Amino acid sequence: MQKGNAKISMAVIRRLPKYRRYLAELLDRGVHRISSRELSKIIGFTASQIRQDLNNFGGFGQQGYGYNVAALYEAIGKILGLDRKYNTIIVGAGNLGQAIANYTNFEKSGFIPKAMFDINPKLIGLKIRDIEIIDADKMEEYIKENNVDIGIICTNKEQAQAVADRLVKSNIKGIWNFAPTDLDVPEKVMLENVHLSESLYTLSFLLKHNRID
């Protein structure tokens, strides 16, 4: 199944978490199978789009039967890499960093927050849940000793690139960036940006044009 993934477009990949979220709700409600038409009503994509998306992974839909909800949920989780655990650190222990540290859903999905880092002496030594805020000077050492996979950047825009450079030098595998800037990292490091302003500007577009999609 994974063999063909190289061909799957990023647009499809970005829709997979949404499928997975709706499938989890169906499982909670005791629904074991669902047609692309029924799924279309719930999720808002066309039935044809759904069939096309899910055909990428083969073998879950059968004409006249529909999709096996549990099998599809699990398969999408595997494709998304949610069948393993990731050690993460949060760099920048301000409000946003603390909000992410407090967000237990990520941990339930396998993203384990091991530590937070900051340069503010007032924060160093504090704990959010059981996650300690450590002096940022010790970050490289910590990454190497604790097999950290993902660095979550919650600093301001000005510090973000320097933090990313240090993460890269420490052989981090992935960066989840919340700083409102585009980071420059080598291709071997996977980078995902959360540009909140892009989402907000989409909302202002919708407000201005009063558009329903």
Next chain:
Amino acid sequence: MQKGNAKISMAVIRRLPKYRRYLAELLDRGVHRISSRELSKIIGFTASQIRQDLNNFGGFGQQGYGYNVAALYEAIGKILGLDRKYNTIIVGAGNLGQAIANYTNFEKSGFIPKAMFDINPKLIGLKIRDIEIIDADKMEEYIKENNVDIGIICTNKEQAQAVADRLVKSNIKGIWNFAPTDLDVPEKVMLENVHLSESLYTLSFLLKHNRID
């Protein structure tokens, strides 16, 4: 120019803030015009995609000249509805709500945080910058008296729908939702969700498949 907007796909709309961000950087660097090829190198979309996207708004690209950076930046801002101000409230004054209240960039773009609301008596009366945290019981009254356009939901998943219902009843125009759930609101209310887990799962996909896009 706005006449044709009804036809523009959401995929194009969601790329506009990125164009705008890169154009702002070019302006900062004193670049007054740029070709789609040069823009492609910076922004990472193909030159053909860029021409196609920007053709939707007409009149900014000229063969052999390229794009007028300042004019295009301003036009995209207008299309995105960034030529006016929006009064916003933040519902839920925990870490995430406070992070957003502290984020002055949104204010610079015209999204004015007027107040925050919470049910926690320990938070009520506190201020984040000059934004007061008010008792959630007073939310409806406040929205009506202060001409609030956008409600930003920073509560947990369980409270989010009830908050959305109250915002809708108070004739809010738009909702920016950070709670990890899909909200049910009438079509006249514009809704934009920030599903952070979708972004995180995209990163885990990239890590698992070691994919560079």
